[in-house]
Amino acid sequence: QNRALRESKEGLEQRVAERTGELEERNEALRHNSAQLLAANTELDAFAYSVSHDLRAPLRSIDGFSQVLLEDYAAQLGEAGQDSLRRVRAATQRMGILIDDLLKLARVTRAEIRAEPVDLSDLARDIAAELQRATPERLVEFAIAPHLKAQGDPRLLRVVLDNLLRNSWKYTAKQARPRIEFGSVEENGGRAFMVRDNGAGFDMKYADKLFGVFQRLHSAAEFEGTGIGLATVRRIINRHGGRIWAEGAVDQGATFYFTL
Ligand SMILES: Nc1ncnc2c1ncn2[C@@H]1O[C@H](COP(=O)(O)OP(=O)(O)O)[C@@H](O)[C@H]1O
Ligand SMILES: [Mg+2]
Secondary structure: OHHHHHHHHHHHHHHHHHHHHHHHHHHHHHHHHHHHHHHHHHHHHHHHHHHHHHHHHHHHHHHHHHHHHHHHOHHHHHHHHHHHHHHHHHHHHHHHHHHHHHHHHHHHHHOOOOOEEEEHHHHHHHHHHHHHHHOOOOOOEEEEOOOOEEEEOHHHHHHHHHHHHHHHHHHOOOOOOOEEEEEEEEEOOEEEEEEEEOOOOOOHHHOOHHHOOOOOOOOOOOOOOOOOHHHHHHHHHHHOOOOEEEEEOOOOOEEEEEOO
């Protein structure tokens, strides 16, 4: 009986050793893969950064010379010619915004994350005031919970709240009584912050898509935009070790939750 026990123990030990070896091999392969992925990502970001950067100069000159034509050659151009040039200018300005947004996205990955106490409520109030100042004719009710504090990079967390609140501002434009809320909720024993509005909302079927670069659920004719904002937001949240998700329904508003 003793012998049988010893043999089975040895057999077990042998199998454990084999499995440990296998796991170590797999771990090594995973480490290798993730190092490669990181390198590819960094390269891609550097690429996006320089492309965006170099696109700016020619764009400025297209816009600048179009303006010169409009100002100095208006008579020769006639109404139709002027209209075409105005469209050229509008398009270059849209492209300028796109480039700026891409640069911001690339910058987020390169930025060092500083962790310090941040009052998110203060940030939210600041941004709300800024939105209201830029479009004073819009009447939007803001409900901002006080003293919501977090640990993170103040500059990047401002980018997060700026994007979320700006989206709520934009997607409530067609709502008769727009309301935007910033607060927090219990989430798995922890706390999640949330930005909620009663605007256009979206179909939950596409809830994951929202955070992809260039992914937009609304057409530019309906609501203008580049589809880069939420991708930037998700990157910032991920770099803080947090999570972001969204809930919504068409014409029933949207809620964006994030943890830090
Ligand atoms: N508050 C919101 N309400 C409804 N839809 C939203 C809201 N925020 C974002 N979305 C949807 O998610 C898409 C991606 O958002 P974002 O990356 O900020 O791009 P953009 O604002 O430039 O369209 C938007 O095009 C829109 O369809
Ligand atoms: Mg946006």
